[in-house]
Every structure is written in C-alpha cells, then in structure tokens.
C-alpha cells in the first residue's frame with residue numbers, strides 16, 4: 031500500500047494533466063457552442079456534412095495534388111532559370127486555372143444542387159415547416175458555399191504565395207485577382223441558388239440544371255481566359271484611373287445585382303401570402319439609382335457624349351422591360367397578410383402603392399421608373415445647352431428625343447399589352463413568373479416578327495427597306511432612327527405621335543385594373559395575432575418627453591431599474 | 593389551456609385538376625385530445641394534413657392552428673406545429689444526433705435549451721443509444737422514431753402525424769401508441785392518420801372517417817362502439833331441415849343482412865344480449881336444430897367497411 035503511495039504514479043499524473051486538458055477543451059467546446067448558436071443552422075449542418083463527404087475530400091485532395099504537380103513540373107521546366115527569370119506570372123496562370131475550376135464550377139454547382147436536392151429528397155418540406163425563414167435558408171446555402179470556397183482557396187494559397195517568391199507578379203495583382211475570383215464565385219453561387227429556387231417542377235429542374243452547368247462552364251472558360259489575359263497584360267496599376275473607375279463601376283453593378291438575386295431567391299421560396307415584391311422593387315430602385323449615378327458621372331467626365339445618353343436609355347428600357355415582365359405576372363389580389371401592413375390613409379396607400387405587389391402596380395412601377403430615367407436624360411439635354419460647343423460634340427436633338435419617346439412608347443405598349451394577355455390567361459390557369467416572362471417575350475417577338483414576315487412575303491415590298499409597316503418592330507425602328515439616320519424630322523414627329531397615342535391608350539386601358547389594386551384597403555390585425563404579438567414583443571412604455579423621464583428618475587432614485 | 597380548438601378545419605376544399613381531393617372537410621381538435629383520421633388510400637388524408645401544415649394551399653376554406661390561419665400566419669402556425677409526413681426526409685453524412693440538432697437549431701433553440709430538448713427527445717423516442725448512427729443506415733422503425741423525434745423537438749402544442757405506424761412491427765406499434773398517449777398527456781393536440789381503424793381505437797379520443805375527400809363520420813370511439821354494440825353479428829349453424837331454417841330466418845322482420853351458405857347463416861340483429869337470448873329461444877321453439885349460435889359485436893373494422901364504400905378516386 032505504502033509502496034503505491036511512494037511511487038510517483040505516472041498514470042495519476044497523466045490523468046491530472048489530461049483532465050486539465052479536458053477542462054480546457056470543455057471551455058473551448060462551450061465557447062464554440064456559443065459561437066455556433068449564432069451561426070446559421072444550415073451552415074452548421076452542411077459544414078458537418080462536408081467534413082464527412084467523400085466528394086468534398088476527393089476534390090480537395092485532387093486540387094492539392096494538381097497544385098503540387100504543377101509546382102514540380104514548373105520547377106523542373108525552369109531548371110536553374112528559377113534563380114534569375116521572373117517566372118511567377120506563368121506559374122500563377124496555371125494555379126489560377128486550377129483554382130478557378132472549383133471556384134467557378136464546383137462551388138456554385140454544389141450550391142445549386144444543395145437547394146434543389148432538398149426538393150428531391152423531400153427535406154425541403156421539413157425546412158418549410160420549421161421556423162427557418164427563407165432568408166436564413168438562402169443565407170445558409172450561400173454561407174456553406176463560402177466555406178467551401180475558403181477551403182479551396184486555402185489549398186491553393188501556399189502555391190500562390192510561392193509564385194510571389196518567384197518574382198514576376200506583385201502582391202496587388204495577386205490580391206486583386208483573388209478578390210475578383212472570390213467575388214465572382216460568390217456571385218455565381220448566388221445565381222445558381224436563384225436558379226434552384228426558380229426550378230419548382232421536375233422538368234424545370236432538369237432544364238435549369240443543364241442551364242446552370244452551361245453557365246458555370248462558360249464562366250469558368252471566360253474567367254480563366256480573363257485571368258490569363260490579365261496576367262499577360264502585366265499588373266494591376268492602382269494609379270490607372272480607368273481601371274479604378276471600371277472596378278468601382280463593376281463592383282456597384284455586382285453588389286446591386288447580387289442583392290436583387292438574393293431577394294428574388296428569397297421571394298421565390300417565401301410562402302404565397304407573404305409580400306414577395308416590395309423588397310425587390312426597392313432593390314430595383316437602388317440599382318437604377320446606382321446606374322444613373324455612374325452614367326451621369328461618366329457623361330460629365332467624358333465630354334458629354336450624346337451616345338452616352340442613348341446607351342443609358344436603351345439599357346434602362348431593356349432593364350425595365352425585363353423586370354416588368356416578371357412584375358406583371360404577380361397576383362392582383364393582395365393577401366390579408368400584406369393588407370395588414372398597408373398605410374391607413376388613402377394618401378399613404380397612393381404613395382406606397384407602387385411598391386405593393388400586383389401586376390398593375392408592377393406595370394406602373396416599371397413605367398414610372400423608366401419615366402424617371404427619361405426625365406434625367408431630359409435634364410441632361412437642358413444642361414448640355416449651357417456647355418460651350420468647344421467642349422462637346424454637337425447634339426442631334428430630334429434623334430435623341432425621338433429615340434427617347436419611342437423607347438418609352440414601346441415599353442409602355444409591350445408591357446401593357448403583355449400584362450393584359452397574362453391577366454386573360456390567369457383566369458384560366460395561374461401564370462407564374464417564368465410563364466409571364468415567356469408570354470411577354472413571345473408577344474414582343476410576334477410584334478417585331480409578324481410585320482417582317484409580311485413584308486418579306488410581299489414581292490412589291492421585299493426590297494423596300496424600312497417601311498411604316500415595321501413601326502411595331504422596336505428593334506428595326508430604333509436601329510433605323512439611331513444608326514441609319516433614316517428618318518426626316520417630320521417622320522420622327524409623326525412616329526412619336528402615332529406610337530405615343532397607342533402607348534397612352536394602352537396605359538389607359540390598364541388603368542382600371544391598376545386602380546382596383548390601389549384601392550385595396552387595410553385589414554385589421556386579427557385579435558389572436560395581436561394577442562400573440564403582444565406576448566412575443568411586450569411593448570415597453572417609454573417616456574414620451576423629458577418631464578416624464580425626470581418623474582421616472584425621481585420615482586426610482588437609485589436607477590436600479592435601469 | 594385555452595378553450596379554443598388547437599386544430600380547426602373550416603370547410604377545406606382542395607382540387608387537383610378534376611380530382612376533388614378534399615371535399616368540404618371541417619373538424620376540430622382540442623388540447624390533450626388525440627384525433628384519428630382514418631380512410632382508405634387516396635381518401636385525402638395526406639392532402640388535408642399538408643394543408644394544415646402550411647405545405648399545401650386549400651382551394652377554398654381555411655385551417656387554423658391555435659387560432660392562427662395557415663394561409664395568413666404560417667409563421668405563427670409553424671412555431672406551434674409539429675408535422676410528421678409519411679416519408680422520411682434524409683440527408684447524406686448526417687447521424688441521428690446531428691439530424692435532431694439541425695432541426696432544433698432550425699426551430700431557433702439555443703444553448704442549454706437545445707441540449708435539453710435533444711436529451712428529452714432522444715430519451716422519449718429511445719434513440720439515445722443510436723445517436724451516432726448515420727441516419728441512412730437506420731431501419732424503417734428507427735426512422736419513424738427519428739421522424740417523431742424531429743416532429744416534437746420544439747415542443748409543439750399541435751402534432752400532425754401522417755401514418756406514423758406504417759411499417760412498424762407489432763411491438764413498435766404498441767410503443768408508438770404509448771408514445772402518442774403520453775404526448776396527449778402532455779397536453780398536445782394530436783391529429784394522426786391511418787388506414788386502419790383498430791390500430792387507432794385505443795389511443796384516439798375521437799375519430800373522423802374520410803372517404804373520397806369527404807368526412808363520412810366523426811365521433812368518439814365510444815360513440816361508435818356503442819352504435820356497434822347496438823347491433824350484433826350472429827352466426828348460426830343448423831343440422832336437419834336446413835331449407836326450413838332458411839325460410840324461417842328470411843321471414844323474420846328483425847333480422848338483416850341474412851347470408852346463408854350451406855348449413856351456416858350470418859345475420860345482423862338489432863338488440864342487446866337479452867334480445868339475442870330471446871332469438872335463440874324462438875329458434876329452438878320453432879323446431880330448428882341449432883348446433884351453434886355465436887354473437888359477436890361489430891368491430892370497428894366492420895363499421896369502417898360499412899361507412900366507406902371502397903371507392904377509389
């Protein structure tokens with residue numbers, strides 16, 4: 031017995047040490063647990079899955095091995111040249127090529143799969159009945175794409191650091207390239223998630239996954255080409271202004287589009303009575319504002335180019351047409367859930383109405399936003415009057431103004447008629463956003479194509495070039511006006527009047543339906559909901575003015591309640 | 593507990609094209625009550641349960657959970673509702689504990705609250721010993737338990753279970769019945785569907801029988817059994833002059849559904865046991881040679897077959 035005490039028992043010491051370790055681990059565990067609590071549940075689960083996933087491990091090991099092969103191969107080829115030639119650029123090209131494949135294809139595609147396989151495996155219903163919000167679902171999927179991306183980046187990072195040691199590339203170039211790759215990958219992941227959210231049925235899913243793969247492979251080829259071209263070009267010169275401006279512009283476009291796709295994906299997986307439109311409309315407004323800001327800046331900076339205005343208007347018209355096609359296929363009935371939050375006053379409803387869900391408000395919203403863009407263009411036309419001719423090109427007013435009017439008329443007409451068509455079909459079968467978009471496009475193609483076919487089939491007119499028959503064809507008419515200069519001023523005025531009259535008629539025809547949407551009043555919060563709301567978020571009665579505050583302080587001199 | 597029903601269906605209709613899957617169904621389930629939802633294949637059980645679980649939309653009508661509409665306030669409904677579908681949604685590379693942990697997180701449970709919920713559920717469903725087993729390797733019965741565990745992880749006040757007993761062995765069925773009984777004891781409103789009435793008879797306070805989208809009978813199991821006891825099925829065997837016995841049976845006004853093959857006849861007879869004894873005496877007094885006289889109260893199965901007509905839509 032005493033022997034046992036005398037001997038410095040190694041196992042006991044070990045145990046003491048390991049229990050200390052265990053304690054430390056337990057603390058760490060607790061800390062991680064607390065941190066993990068705040069993380070997105072989907073992110074946590076998918077990271078756990080990825081750690082155990084064979085496919086992930088294989089991709090990772092493959093990437094590592096390829097990097098090593100490239101490194102060893104490169105060094106062997108260089109031989110002693112490694113000491114004096116600046117070979118970093120060449121090797122970096124190879125590494126970027128290797129890195130871009132997982133970033134541009136593997137990560138976004140697994141984001142797409144992870145959302146669409148929830149549908150196939152029936153787990154999507156389980157997510158839906160849980161209290162996870164659509165925001166959390168999309169963010170979780172996006173987050174796990176980001177984690178995967180981080181892992182791939184860290185696999186290639188040592189190699190990329192190595193290229194810096196080899197000389198030939200500078201840190202800024204590497205950093206900018208990696209930043210672009212990361213942002214690009216996240217953007218592709220977001221786009222893929224949006225597509226996955228879009229694919230509701232089985233056939234749609236197959237079709238869209240083909241689309242997604244094509245898109246991803248295309249962007250892989252494109253981005254690899256860009257990276258190589260960029261490295262051939264040399265380096266990222268922070269001092270070059272155009273480069274900075276281009277980057278900032280691209281970043282604005284990226285961020286606003288990202289937000290739009292994110293909100294659209296969230297809207298697609300939200301339940302039907304939820305307001306799925308207002309946040310998207312805000313995002314569109316922000317995107318248009320950013321667009322106007324950049325165009326205005328560029329216009330002022332680069333000699334007030336008249337083409338700048340035209341290009342901005344054309345882009346704006348295409349943008350609002352595209353957005354309008356989807357907005358006009360929303361349901362005309364506001365759900366009670368949405369109507370609970372409508373402003374109480376009719377004035378408030380009128381102002382906020384444009385942002386409310388509904389095909390009529392959507393139509394008016396798209397038209398109003400494009401009208402805003404036109405007004406900005408008009409302001410620019412007035413402004414340029416005061417710029418001395420020596421500093422700017424001459425403006426062809428009839429063509430610019432005529433082009434603007436035609437764009438406006440075409441937008442109003444095509445969206446308006448398309449909306450009526452959708453409303454008609456909606457009575458028979460429900461039309462979703464994709465179907466709405468297709469109906470619009472088919473109608474546009476018909477409007478442009480049918481007169482073309484007629485003209486080509488009439489022998490007398492076949493070689494006549496542009497004729498008045500083509501007035502319903504926006505592409506040819508605008509092309510003739512802006513590029514060919516094929517119209518006299520008189521013709522332009524005539525066209526504007528005819529198309530303007532049609533557009534105003536269409537707008538008027540759409541008004542009753544739109545007005546009905548605006549008239550929908552607020553509904554009271556059901557009592558049960560109000561009761562629950564009060565239980566969930568008890569309203570603290572805050573002092574309304576300093577006197578009450580003082581009185582409260584006097585009643586509670588120690589401030590214990592605070 | 594509040595006096596309003598925990599589950600309320602109000603004239604729910606659901607059309608799939610030309611199929612009227614749910615036809616004007618209304619019923620209520622209160623806290624602490626187990627409601628059995630019984631019907632043959634394609635009767636519309638799953639469809640109405642999915643509507644209740646905010647996964648499908650009624651063509652018309654509304655369903656309420658704890659007073660909240662599934663159409664207008666699905667978020668509030670989801671917080672209170674546990675839905676167990678008739679399929680198992682699986683993930684690759686996830687074990688039992690992680691699976692439950694994920695759903696606990698998805699329902700917003702944090703920290704100790706979550707670990708307590710996990711411990712309770714794993715214990716309740718008897719999954720504690722399997723917690724590190726990958727879910728894809730579980731047997732059917734274990735998957736059912738896991739499903740049930742997932743359904744109750746956030747301690748919902750309403751549970752909607754779609755055929756939870758399907759694919760379970762007899763022992764597991766008994767255990768499941770016990771579990772459901774305990775859930776009701778915890779004050780939950782339980783809606784549970786099945787093809788088989790007898791399977792639910794013991795646990796259900798009330799049952800609704802649905803066929804071709806329509807509720808054809810609603811009532812407590814006692815009500816239904818009382819109705820069943822009021823009429824008895826009688827089996828009689830004769831020897832001797834069989835045709836005369838047949839004639840005698842046919843001539844009696846108080847006997848229904850008389851079916852005769854050879855020396856055996858089955859018939860239904862309205863009346864209690866005394867009336868049955870009287871019937872037997874009259875047979876013997878009439879000189880029929882009765883060798884066997886057996887009375888059987890109608891089983892729930894018989895009633896089910898009677899109420900539903902076996903049409904499939």
Ligand SMILES: Nc1ncnc2c1ncn2[C@@H]1O[C@H](COP(=O)(O)OP(=O)(O)OP(=O)(O)O)[C@@H](O)[C@H]1O
Nearest residue numbers: 608611613631632633634635636637638639640905
């Ligand atoms: N998504 C759907 N599309 C078209 N028809 C459907 C759909 N879901 C259900 N149905 C139809 O609705 C009816 C009711 O189906 P439901 O799944 O609710 O029956 P059930 O009572 O659950 O049957 P089971 O006991 O076989 O599970 C059936 O006729 C079915 O064909």
Ligand SMILES: [Mg+2]
Nearest residue numbers: 637638639678
């Ligand atoms: Mg079913």
